[in-house]
Amino acid sequence: MKRINANDDGPWPAMGECISAPTRELAQRLSGTVEVLLLWHCEIDRVGLSVRDLSTGAGFHLEVAPANAIDAFYHPYAYAARLENSHRGGLQETVRARPQPPYR
Secondary structure (H helix, E strand, C coil), rough: EEEEECCCCCCCCCCCCCCCCCCHHHHEEECCEEEEEEEEECCCCEEEEECCCCCCCCCCEEECCHHHHHHHHHHHHHHHHHHHHHHHCCCCCCCCCCCCCCCC
């Protein structure tokens, strides 16, 4: 999984880190095999987006400014690309995807 921090005003939990307060699912959609979740992490008062291809397990998480949450939810790849371009060189990325079998 890949994580992109959209702003620098505090820590964003690393993948696999436990947050003691429950995370609230604000919205969920499925497009083909791609699942998109809009999440609110109540304890740290942050909005996040989780995108995962259910067929491969590949995906990414990114923090979203509340004003951009709906735009990011409906256009996650465009939003992630925009963040990557605007933060070129300053991104913290963690990639965790299941290995894919070789093509035959």
